[in-house]
Amino acid sequence: MKNPMALLLLLTILISLQSFSAFSYEFQVGGTKGWIVPPANDSKIYNDWASENRFQPGDAIRFKYKKDSVMEVTEEDYKKCNSTHPTFFSNTGNTVFRFDHPGLFYFVSGVSGHCDKGQKMIIKVMSPDESSSHGGKSSAADLPLGVSKLVFAQFVLCYAASVLY
Ligand SMILES: *[C@@H]1O[C@H](CO)[C@@H](O)[C@H](O)[C@H]1NC(C)=O
Ligand SMILES: *[C@@H]1O[C@H](CO)[C@@H](O)[C@H](O)[C@H]1NC(C)=O
Numbered sequence: 001m002k003n004p005m006a007l008l009l010l011l012t013i014l015i016s017l018q019s020f021s022a023f024s025y026e027f028q029v030g031g032t033k034g035w036i037v038p039p040a041n042d043s044k045i046y047n048d049w050a051s052e053n054r055f056q057p058g059d060a061i062r063f064k065y066k067k068d069s070v071m072e073v074t075e076e077d078y079k080k081c082n083s084t085h086p087t088f089f090s091n092t093g094n095t096v097f098r099f100d101h102p103g104l105f106y107f108v109s110g111v112s113g114h115c116d117k118g119q120k121m122i123i124k125v126m127s128p129d130e131s132s133s134h135g136g137k138s139s140a141a142d143l144p145l146g147v148s149k150l151v152f153a154q155f156v157l158c159y160a161a162s163v164l165y
Contacts, residue, residue: 024058026096029121034064035109036119043118046107055125060098063090068119069110070095078106078122081115102127 029035030049038045055061063070071086088097089110099105102125109119 026060028062037114038118046121050121050123057099060096063095071108071110073106073108083110099125
């Protein structure tokens, strides 16, 4: 019979998808635009971008840029655009920063004047509890429901086939 094999394949795919979502994820900061000085009329692009995404411990963000740099700073230094003592610095043009704990992370450009023009960003990394009480839990709950629907459909089909033939 073809159908049980197809179901098995589907289940395997679904299960691997589900466990895949538990792995860490990498985000590219600012999407395709990368890490740039924002346009004058749109200086909040990075915090807008950050608020559209959900970050968890283990996730990473990638900064792509030219002739610029990335710094992680304290909240106070973020507010003042003070880049004199960052806790993290990189200017390779392709920087990956991995979040090792939940909480707030503050990033600025280390190039003079860029942070003042809005090249800065706050990232909120959710604790695993927080994130599962939002998006995570509902998608996990959807999956078994989808599977049981499929199993039910399969059962109905098999039953119909056995009655007909
Ligand atoms: C900013 O200005 C550019 C060109 O002047 C325009 O194309 C763009 O739509 C503006 N963006 C916003 C958010 O106003
Ligand atoms: C930046 O921070 C350092 C150390 O806290 C301080 O000495 C310096 O004056 C600050 N610079 C500005 C521009 O606030």
